[in-house]
Amino acid sequence: MALIKKEVVDQIILQADIVEVVGDFVSLKKKGQNMWACCPFHHEKSPSFSVAPNKGIYKCFGCGKAGNSVQFIMDVEGTSYVEALKYLAKKYSIDIEEDQSPAAVQAQNERDSLYILSDFAKKYYVNALHKNDEGQSIGAPYFKQRGLSAATIQKFELGYSLDSWDDFTKAALEKGFLLKYLEETGLTIVKQEEGKQYDRFRGRVMFPIQNVSGRTIGFGARTLKTNDKKSPKYVNSPESPIYHKSDVLYGMYQAKQSIRQEDNCYLVEGYLDVLSLHQGSIENVVASSGTSLTENQIKLIGRYTKNITVLYDGDPAGIKASLRGIDLILEGGLNVNVVLFPDGDDPDSYIRKVGDTAFKDYLEKNSRDFISFKAELFAQEAKDNPVKKAEAIREMVVSIAKIPDAIKRSVFLQQCSLQFGIDEQVLISEYNKIHLTEQKNSRSQPSQGSSYGNSPASYAPGSFEEMAAEAEAAAAAEAAMYEDEGAPEADQSNVLRVREREVIRFILNYADKEVEEGLTASQFMLGELEDIEFKTPIYKKLFDLCRLKLEQGFMPTASEFMQHEEKEIRTEVVDLLSEKYELSKGWATHEIIVPHESDLVSYGSEREVLRLKWRNVQLMIKEQMDTLPRLKEAQELDKTLRTIKALKEFEKQIADLLGIVVSR
Incomplete structure (x- = not known):
């Protein structure tokens, strides 16, 4: 995002019509002020996916996915923020003016060079498989022996590296690629002290590794020399600026749409497992490529589904070694099922042995919770x-x-x-x-931000689901509280959270609405609550941001917060703007006038301020009461009792204003 100027980002977000953007992927129908559809992110029979054109947001009240046009493209395509902006810019014919500072240009140019080189390498290996005699006589028969069709080979862009010392390196240098990029991607190994450079991949079948956008970022390569003990069976690209093993799953680019549609991801170990299952019409499958499953890989799957089915071969030692990775999946809040194949078989060999239909039946009958x-x-x-x-x-x-x-x-x-x-x-x-x-x-221990879902960088809010669930719980608690607002046994911490949420919701929805001449709702509420310390972290952040905006002379509008760098804030703001229910038109038909909240901003803003103050006073009273048994000095006891009395008097004053009867 650093390369796209803020004014261009603002223009993209302003021009991106949420109905048009979402409408490219689902069929929307108007109901009331909003548009509705069955959610594209999970299976459902009744539409719970809402698009609010006037607010520029979407929200699914089933799975919790929510955001603006940019977030929708990120969710549906599994792309980064920058890639989503570029997608929308292209859709609306907006020229992306990039930051032309030397450092920014150089960094982007270098990454682009690595992507272009990786794409060249992929095409080189594909060409070597299909048009070179060595590829046709050695590489092609291997794929045929493994039962792979021409369509599968083409779909996954499989290739072959010639059994030559530096054939690829020479070809790349002749095309003008710099040696430093060849070394950086790991395609070429450079021995500076010996003055030598040679191909990393030689005499191997090649499996291009792609990111979720389909760009080639690395390679897996299998040797065909079974009698060479010194040569490892598989060689993979090393880490590079564009390839981080812990962030990538083989086949995710080809599988992502199917994973979303099936609401399940099959997790296998090897490249050939993925290829054979895809060929058998089981496309919601990815591979960890023989490495231990990482938190980032789990998050990647979590973008598309909350359900993972791990396919194990019958090797007990391998199963035991994989258990830690499954614990990580559980910790990430995902559901894990397991399918165990007969001893000696893996997914690739078993589907080739029994056929596609029998294989699918086996998965269905033998899948069990972890x-x-x-x-x-x-x-x-x-x-x-x-x-x-x-x-x-x-x-x-x-x-x-x-x-x-x-x-x-x-x-x-x-x-x-x-x-x-x-x-x-x-x-x-x-x-x-x-x-x-x-x-x-x-x-x-100080937080290192490494645990799944707790790192600030993990937003990515696959955490959209968690936060939406919290919001729904808060709404339920709020409804119960309205029924009996004076209930002394209410869960104070949860009720306080709800009250803080309502204050922020009111400020964001009605920031510039006047409660009286010359005084807006945001000015009134922020001023009245100046001395209140918010207890819920996300609402404290939002309250402080609103106050800062006002101090700078701007209205704290929700649209600006929806572009905030912290995804947690963007998600919560969208949730605060979303309305699940609308007033039926039938009321107006029968000339029954029911005022909307927006018609009562003055009344509502004052009431929300009083409710939050009341809950804070109740909490303060409880804290003071809790200290009484620990007090031993008469002077301290007397002081605390006088404080409690004053707080109770203040509580009663606020309760009177709210029309609540307080019984003690």
Whole structure:
């Protein structure tokens, strides 16, 4: 984004009509002020995906996806922010003026050079496979032997590297590519001290690795010399400015649409597993390419689905080695199923053995949730050995503890209890110990931003789902609170969060609406709450941003916050602007006038301020009351009691203004 000037970004966002942008991907129907459709991000029968043309936003009330036009392209295409801006700029014929500072131009030119070189290499290897005698006599027969069709070879742009010392390097240099880029991508190995340079890939079949936008960023290569003990079976491109192994999954570019449509991602280990399944019409499949699954790869899958099915071969050692990666998936809030193939088979060999239809049937019949699978695996190992059984049980609880969803945890603890024949309460107790230990460790260590979903950089809000769920929970709590606003037993922290949310929602929706002549809602509310310290981090951020804007002489408008660099803020702002329900036109037909919130801004802004102050006073009273048992000095006790009395008096004054009866 650094290369696109802010005024151009503003122009793109201003011109990008949310209805037109979303309409390119789904069929929208007007209902009330908004447009509705079945969500393109998850399966549903009744439309819950809403587009608000007047606000320039979309929101799915089913899966929680939300944002503006740029975010929609990021979500639906799986692209970066910059790529989404470029997509919209092209759609609306906007010239992207780039930052022409020498440093910015050089950085972009170097990345572009690496992409162009990688694309040249891909075409070179494809050409070597199809038009070179060596490729036709050695590379092509290998793919044929593995049962790959010409269509599959073409779709994944498979190739062959000639068994020559520096054939590719010479070809690239002749085309004008610089040696430093050849070395940087790892396509050429340079031995400076010996004055030599040679091809990294020689005499191998080539598997181009692409990012989610389809650009070639690296290669996997398999040797065909089975008798050469010194040569590794597979060689991959090294890390480079455009290729980071931990961020990439093989086949994601070809699989992303199918993963979204099927709402499931099959995870396999090797390139050929992906190719064979694609050929068998199972396109929602990606590979970790023989490396341990990483948090960033899990986040990448999480952009398209919350469901992963891991396909294991029958090797027990390999399964055990993969368990840690599955714990990471659970920790990321995704659902994990497992399919185990007969011993000696992997997905590639099994689909070739039984055929496409039987393979799909096998997946359907043998898919099971990971916790059950792991429990059975460990139970078989432990058998009648009490020590091993205890270790197995603890391993299970460790995995279950990774699951963020409390209901799922509870179900799996019950399941584990039955599997191992152990009292459920013992498992809950063990879970509590693990949970407390993890909390203690996280408090004692400075945050490194490495844990899935906790890093500021992880927004990416695959976290859209989590935040939307929180917002829905907050709305439910708010509804209950309105029914009995004076309930003393209410969960104070959650109620306070709801009240802070409502204040921010009101400011963003009605920032420039006047509550009286010369005084806007945002000026009134920010002024009245000047001394209030917001407790919920996201609303504190937004409140501070609103206050800063006002101090700078600008209205704190939601449209500007929707372009904020922090995705957490962008997501929350969209959520605060989204309305799930609209007033039926039937009321107007029967001449029943129901005022909208926007007609009562003066009343609403004052009421929201009072509600937040009231909840804060209640919290202060509780805090003071909690200190009473610990006070030993008469003077301290007297002072605290007088403070409580004053706070209760203030609470009653606010309650009177709100029309709430406070009983003590």
